[in-house]
Amino acid sequence: MTDGANAALVEVLLRHADDNTILGQRLGEYISSAPELEEDLAIANGALDHIGVAMHLYEYAAEIAGGDASVDGYSMRRNEREFTNALIVEQPNTDFAHIVARSFLFGVYQKLLWEQLSRSSDERLAGIAARALKEATYHVTHARRWVVRLGDGTPESHARMQTAIDEMWRFTSELFEQPDIDSVLIESGVVFDITRERAKWDAAVDDALEEATLVRPEDPYQATGGRLGRHTEHLGHLLAEMQWLQRTYPGASW
Amino acid sequence: MSYDVPLAEGESVEEISVDSDQTTGWQLWEVFMRPKRGLAYTHCGSVHAADAESAVLNARDAYTRLGGTASLWVVPSSAIHASDDPTSMFEPADDKPYRHPTFYEIPDEVGQL
Numbered sequence: 001m002t003d004g005a006n007a008a009l010v011e012v013l014l015r016h017a018d019d020n021t022i023l024g025q026r027l028g029e030y031i032s033s034a035p036e037l038e039e040d041l042a043i044a045n046g047a048l049d050h051i052g053v054a055m056h057l058y059e060y061a062a063e064i065a066g067g068d069a070s071v072d073g074y075s076m077r078r079n080e081r082e083f084t085n086a087l088i089v090e091q092p093n094t095d096f097a098h099i100v101a102r103s104f105l106f107g108v109y110q111k112l113l114w115e116q117l118s119r120s121s122d123e124r125l126a127g128i129a130a131r132a133l134k135e136a137t138y139h140v141t142h143a144r145r146w147v148v149r150l151g152d153g154t155p156e157s158h159a160r161m162q163t164a165i166d167e168m169w170r171f172t173s174e175l176f177e178q179p180d181i182d183s184v185l186i187e188s189g190v191v192f193d194i195t196r197e198r199a200k201w202d203a204a205v206d207d208a209l210e211e212a213t214l215v216r217p218e219d220p221y222q223a224t225g226g227r228l229g230r231h232t233e234h235l236g237h238l239l240a241e242m243q244w245l246q247r248t249y250p251g252a253s254w
Numbered sequence: 255m256s257y258d259v260p261l262a263e264g265e266s267v268e269e270i271s272v273d274s275d276q277t278t279g280w281q282l283w284e285v286f287m288r289p290k291r292g293l294a295y296t297h298c299g300s301v302h303a304a305d306a307e308s309a310v311l312n313a314r315d316a317y318t319r320l321g322g323t324a325s326l327w328v329v330p331s332s333a334i335h336a337s338d339d340p341t342s343m344f345e346p347a348d349d350k351p352y353r354h355p356t357f358y359e360i361p362d363e364v365g366q367l
Contacts, residue, residue: 036280038301038312045315142311149304 005188008181009122010061011084012191014074015179015227016113017057018085021075022235023106024050025242030093042142046103049135056128076246080236081229088171090226090235094164097150097157101164104143108204109175111136112197121189144208151212158213165209166217173222176201283309284334285317286327293366295327303328 027047034040055071062069088106093099114136117129150161176198185191209216225231245252280302286295298317303309309328318326337343347353 036302038280038303038316042312042315045319138314145308145311149308 002184005184005190006064008185009125009190010065011179011181012185013057013061013064013125015084017054017061017074018083019089019106019110020050020054020057022083022085022238023089023102024048024054025238026089026091026093027099027103029241030099033093035096043099046139046142049132049139053128053132053135060124060128072246076243077250080231080239083231083235083239084227084229085231085235086171086174087223087226087232088168088175090232090238091168091171092234094167095160096146097160097164098167100143100146100150101161101168103139104147104208105165105168105172105205106175107136107140107143108201109172109197111140112200113194116192116194116197120191125190147208147214148212151209151214161212162214165214166219169217169219170221170223172201174224174226177224177227179227280304281309282331283313283328284331285309285313286329287313287317287323288325288327289322290324293324295325300331301328 024047027043027050031040031044031047034043054075058071058074061074062071086106088102091098091102111133114129114133118126118133120126120129147161147165150157152158153161176195178194182191186193206216223232281304282300283303283306284300285298287298288295299313301309301312301316303312306328310326313326313328317323
């Protein structure tokens with residue numbers, strides 16, 4: 001591949017790895033606070049799935065980038081502006097409904113993404129995506145059940161679920177942005193046009209919202225900037241906690 | 255006991271603290287796992303869940319993470335009726351070795367019986 005294509009591939013890998021790192025960390029923060037022990041386990045499993053995928057993507061990116069690039073370097077020693085995760089994954093765990101809404105709306109996107117990338121002409125990326133697709137399918141099943149259960153539950157759970165969907169909604173259009181740098185990889189079949197998947201996302205989300213007796217939000221404002229490193233105020237706090245150990249004791253390992 | 259849940263604006267801890275046995279009211283389910291097709295299901299533990307499908311998901315997360323599972327059953331714990339008094343139930347069989355067909359040789363090819 002050309003240098004340009006390599007640089008683009010590193011950017012794509014980091015983008016998706018960052019999504020998984022940040023969501024994994026967010027879910028990890030919630031462990032011990034779920035309504036039941038069983039739910040703690042489910043959330044912890046999901047968090048570990050995300051961190052596992054991130055590790056594989058960072059490893060691949062570090063190999064292409066060469067030099068002193070490493071998994072730990074990418075995850076633990078980059079600053080807020082260097083993370084290119086989507087804004088939705090860094091949103092706080094306001095309550096259980098927010099966690100479910102975030103996992104569901106993002107999970108449906110991620111499932112479509114992995115479906116695409118499992119057909120990548122880059123075999124290693126295709127392999128990572130195929131494995132991640134199985135995990136994402138489960139994440140969506142799990143989150144969707146909660147969206148329906150809470151939405152079509154008591155007046156209290158319905159109201160909280162609707163609020164959570166409403167608050168996460170403004171971060172959903174960003175998921176279907178295609179940065180310009182991807183074009184060289186789209187030509188060679190390494191990645192695909194994600195904008196084409198939007199209709200499938202809409203259909204899957206509408207289907208769940210209807211079953212959950214929830215209203216699809218009409219929020220004309222859609223936030224953007226995550227893919228360019230411009231984040232909401234929440235990411236810095238998350239990184240401060242996540243990176244504390246490597247920042248304090250650089251290179252620590254065990 | 256109280257749970258550490260985030261508070262909404264204007265909400266107080268007292269309002270959302272509830273007794274532990276009233277937090278969710280989830281039912282208990284017994285979990286049976288089959289390691290591969292053809293083998294029998296064996297009991298591997300129990301989970302709390304609000305309904306059967308959630309119980310399958312919870313059982314998946316609690317018991318199958320290390321791999322080696324082909325399928326799961328979940329059964330409401332209340333549906334299980336257990337035996338009682340081992341003295342009269344099982345001990346009478348302990349001193350009757352003649353009931354064991356120990357004189358058969360089982361060929362290796364038979365595998366799992």
